[in-house]
Amino acid sequence: MSSNTELLNSIRSSPTGVTLSELLTDHPNIARRTAQRLIARLIETGQITALGEGRARRYFGAGHTVSQGTEPAETEGFPSGIPLSADSLDILAYIDQPAAARKPVGYQRDFLTAYSPNETWYLPAPLRRQLYRMGKTRDLDQPAGTYSRAILNRLLIDLSWASSHLEGNTYSRLDTRRLIEQGKAARGKATLETQMILNHKTAIELLVENIDTAAFNRYTLMNLHSALAENLLPNPADEGRIRQHAVDIGKSVYRPLATPQQIEDALDVLLAKAIRILDPFEQSFFMLVHLPYLQPFADINKRTSRLVANLPLFRANLCPLTFLDVPEQAYSRATLGVYEMTRVELLRDLFVWAYERSTQEYLAIKQDLTEPDPLRLAWRDFIKQTLGDVIRHPQLEPLSQIQGAVAAHVPQDEQDAVQALIVEELRRLHEGVLARYGLRPSEYTAWKTAHRH
Numbered sequence: 001m002s003s004n005t006e007l008l009n010s011i012r013s014s015p016t017g018v019t020l021s022e023l024l025t026d027h028p029n030i031a032r033r034t035a036q037r038l039i040a041r042l043i044e045t046g047q048i049t050a051l052g053e054g055r056a057r058r059y060f061g062a063g064h065t066v067s068q069g070t071e072p073a074e075t076e077g078f079p080s081g082i083p084l085s086a087d088s089l090d091i092l093a094y095i096d097q098p099a100a101a102r103k104p105v106g107y108q109r110d111f112l113t114a115y116s117p118n119e120t121w122y123l124p125a126p127l128r129r130q131l132y133r134m135g136k137t138r139d140l141d142q143p144a145g146t147y148s149r150a151i152l153n154r155l156l157i158d159l160s161w162a163s164s165h166l167e168g169n170t171y172s173r174l175d176t177r178r179l180i181e182q183g184k185a186a187r188g189k190a191t192l193e194t195q196m197i198l199n200h201k202t203a204i205e206l207l208v209e210n211i212d213t214a215a216f217n218r219y220t221l222m223n224l225h226s227a228l229a230e231n232l233l234p235n236p237a238d239e240g241r242i243r244q245h246a247v248d249i250g251k252s253v254y255r256p257l258a259t260p261q262q263i264e265d266a267l268d269v270l271l272a273k274a275i276r277i278l279d280p281f282e283q284s285f286f287m288l289v290h291l292p293y294l295q296p297f298a299d300i301n302k303r304t305s306r307l308v309a310n311l312p313l314f315r316a317n318l319c320p321l322t323f324l325d326v327p328e329q330a331y332s333r334a335t336l337g338v339y340e341m342t343r344v345e346l347l348r349d350l351f352v353w354a355y356e357r358s359t360q361e362y363l364a365i366k367q368d369l370t371e372p373d374p375l376r377l378a379w380r381d382f383i384k385q386t387l388g389d390v391i392r393h394p395q396l397e398p399l400s401q402i403q404g405a406v407a408a409h410v411p412q413d414e415q416d417a418v419q420a421l422i423v424e425e426l427r428r429l430h431e432g433v434l435a436r437y438g439l440r441p442s443e444y445t446a447w448k449t450a451h452r453h
Contacts, residue, residue: 003030004038008061011048017058019083021130022354028126029262033114038287040361082353087345091337102340111342112269112290117276120286122344127352133280134359135319145211151206151414155320156180158361160200161294162323163306163417166331169193183431187422195231201305202435203227209436216274216287218267225297225304227435238298242267245302251332254339256295256311284321285344285351287311290339293338297307302335319359326354379418387425388437398426 008028011018023035032039039059042048049060078084094102114120123131128327139147159178160171171179171193175186180201185194190355206227207214214220226240233239246258255262270290277283283292291305312319324332334347386405390398406419429437434444 002295003027003034004042005418007035007231008042008047011042011059012061014060017051017060019058021083021331021356023059025124025126028129035301060197070435078333079327082330082350084349085345086345088337088349091341091343091346092333095333095336099251099253103252104255105340106255107257107265107294108342109264111293112266112273115273115286115290116279117273117327121282122289122348123279123282127348128279128304130279131352131355132266132318134356135281135313137317139317142238142317144315145208147317148211148310148320151320152205153181154362155208156201156204156323157338158322158324159307159310159320160197160206160240160328163200163303164193164196166306166323166326166328167196168328169305171197183433192232198435199230199232200303200307201230202230205436207307207311209315211311211315214311216271216283216311218271221271221296221304224307225300228303228307230299235298241435242296242421243298247296247298249295249339252336252339254336256293263294263296266294266364270294280316280318281355283312284309285348288351289338289344289347292335293342319355321351321355321359322358323354324357326357375414375417376421379410379414379421383422383425384437386422388430388439390426391429391437391439391443391447394447398451399423402426 007023007030010023010026020032020039022036023039024030024032027035039048039050042059043050047062049062051058051060056203117375121128137147139150157173157180158179160180161173164171165175169185171189175198178184179186179194203224206224209221222240223352229239238244242260242279243265244260247256249256257266274283274286274290277286287309288305291308292302295301297304306321306323313320330350334350337343337346383404386402390396390401390404393401402419402422406415406422410418429444431441432445434441
């Protein structure tokens with residue numbers, strides 16, 4: 001059967017119309033551009049009709065009566081551009097009822113234990129192939145983390161801003177860029193909002209810079225949560241540790257596990273399953289589903305899940321999932337579907353749309369990325385260690401410290417170049433990049449005071 005016939009049959013068999021994304025999911029053997037060309041020809045020859053614009057555009061067989069009610073509805077919190085399946089609409093119908101009409105429910109252990117890595121699939125094979133086509137980069141065959149390091153400056157802004165925005169943060173994208181690149185907090189914003197952005201930056205750097213050792217284990221998860229939670233929790237002892245008390249979920253009838261031992265046991269099962277999943281997209285989505293559902297931390301569970309969901313994508317040198325333009329209401333209701341119904345379809349539809357949106361942002365820069373400086377890459381750990389030592393010892397003369405460290409550790413033929421790199425890093429140092437060197441603001445302030453000219 002030809003590709004043209006396959007598409008035509010799928011469109012004719014759908015009484016409510018079908019989007020391009022849905023067609024690509026059903027026909028993974030057909031490339032996006034080929035599908036677009038064939039669809040345009042089918043419209044020209046009058047075999048199908050179209051309604052809507054952009055990603056919300058739906059295609060119907062000729063002769064199908066398209067009424068105003070056929071166009072995708074602007075479901076509250078879900079723009080019409082986010083295609084929703086019938087299962088997702090069913091979830092929305094339930095969770096949009098008043099809380100009093102929904103059945104209180106606790107943590108369902110079977111939801112996790114029934115999942116068998118590489119046998120159970122939340123993302124069907126055609127959908128995984130579609131996501132892979134969207135997210136592949138030129139660095140697929142390079143060492144783990146090559147792509148995420150290359151786009152780190154852009155990634156810090158996009159993911160920090162979008163993830164914080166989902167928590168109600170009112171920083172604009174431009175404000176976020178100024179804070180991250182120049183260390184300048186936006187005027188009129190609460191300190192909590194500034195802290196949230198900077199914590200995201202620190203956590204993303206932690207993940208990217210430690211990509212070779214980061215894994216789905218407690219160490220990575222706890223340290224990631226600690227970075228995101230710094231100075232934001234009522235009890236600082238809750239940063240990076242298992243929840244010690246019961247919690248309620250706002251606007252939900254879901255009640256997570258209450259005792260630390262139960263939480264720890266479930267977390268061990270969750271991580272053991274996650275680490276065995278071979279497909280990076282399934283692994284990513286699994287963490288987006290199960291980490292918030294377990295609520296292992298006193299707070300900041302969803303933020304942690306959004307960042308750790310990027311770990312398999314970073315390792316595979318795929319485009320990141322930045323959550324750009326994901327509506328807060330859409331994300332909240334999709335997670336409510338998991339909490340109260342243990343159903344993933346609504347979150348899955350949002351995940352696919354969000355990933356496509358993320359990759360579109362990075363398509364333009366995929367081809368324009370400059371190659372990393374090989375010398376800077378080879379000596380990156382040494383440069384960071386040396387610069388950190390310089391700042392932590394403000395009583396010493398900086399250049400002499402750098403010269404001494406370089407002479408002791410760098411081959412003579414590379415000493416001048418490495419020393420120049422460290423001096424350049426020192427000149428560009430500001431509050432917004434301190435976490436990269438493991439420095440505290442107080443240490444940097446003391447050094448600036450000592451060396452103010």
